[in-house]
Amino acid sequence: MSAPRDQHFLVDQRAVEKIAGFVDVAGRRVLEIGPGEGVLTRALLDRGANVIAVEIDPALVEDLEATFADEIEEGRLEIIEGDAQKVDLPPFDIVVANLPYSVSSKITFRLLEIGFEVAVLMYQKEFAQRMIAPPGTSNVGRLSVMVQTYASVKPLLELSPNAFHPKPQVWSWVVRLLPHEPPHPIADRKVYADAVRVLFSYRRKTVRKGLRSGKDTFPPEVIERAIADLPDDLLQRRPEDLTLEEFALIANRLAGCRG
Template identity: 65%
Template structure:
């Protein structure tokens, strides 16, 4: 059976219970759920006392959820938003619990980090989750690792096989808990920082110097000249996977527009 909208519905009741437990005390907390599907996790969140905002792309599932949870909607405990979680405006929320559509995991995760939350318990493809948790400064790390770990602690909680879903995906899945924190190093401009990480990992086989040279259309000429003048040659000769978060912040701060 082919999954609609890349959705594989969680059907394992034990896994549902573990996810809700990982989210902590949900009594009267506003919880964002992305991709509720047929509402198995939604029901558990409501039972835990959460006030749920569920974002669902599939119109037929929105109708099904509206019927199934009519009483909760009328009581104001559940709000269903029909839309694409990569673009739709999120209503106010405090905690995120979601079985994310795997093809949209990256843009949704970055949106959530930008929006801010207290904690998030999210289901990912296992390979994606492991890349997210990869140690920065090693060959396994990438843009995802650096950007997420700059702003949140990443905890790989437990794995699930295809049999926990309907229809079963072709990959294993991992539940991850994200707990936001302030960046460990000063970042003058978060957009410039994100641009630096993206551009360098877009050319991860190049040195830092050559990667930045190839991003002339992104960073100003004066900023690039200042960075090349102030960064040591040893750093400029490294490749992006060899950099620490402190080094990414150092490069980005030199490339950020300077106040007059």
């Protein structure tokens, strides 16, 4: 069977066993996004997980329902046909998934918003490296800031294109995400997300100019009040040089000036 969209099926069985074993899933409700042909699904079920598998491709859903008919009947597997970016998700504890590369960012943000105990997720290597990029480095961006604000990230496994069929053009990383409270107080999480997005949309501009370019997101008077209340040395820097604490400071000023 050919892979739909940008999905690459994991065929390295040793990698499958490692991924399924990174977290104890016995008796837990495990969300799997993009189960494909079900090799990771099988490994999770074999370890005692109760799996919720979300698959967008109708043909794959049909095959999965046939392959796992017994597990579905026993209530150990629920298959949901739909887009994991949008579909309603039942409660889950843990996430284990080989995410389609093109939607990695949106699904990761959605998972962080919903909440989970721990996630073991596969990403394109360069994407995962951006997740862990520290401030002041060329790789840092919106993804780095948002993920590190709400979770710790630990690389677990690197996979070559040979581990997949069809072979992708890139290497992959499996990482563990462990949610935590933001390291600095955030007054309004939506304002924080909007502020980070605006600033990195204009990452070559200073913070002052970047904020002023975000008038479609924040009213100009709010932006100007926030700028007047922020340290000048901060306003002269670029987003990639800011710490998480400084992003929180900017967002909290914006949130306060809205009122």
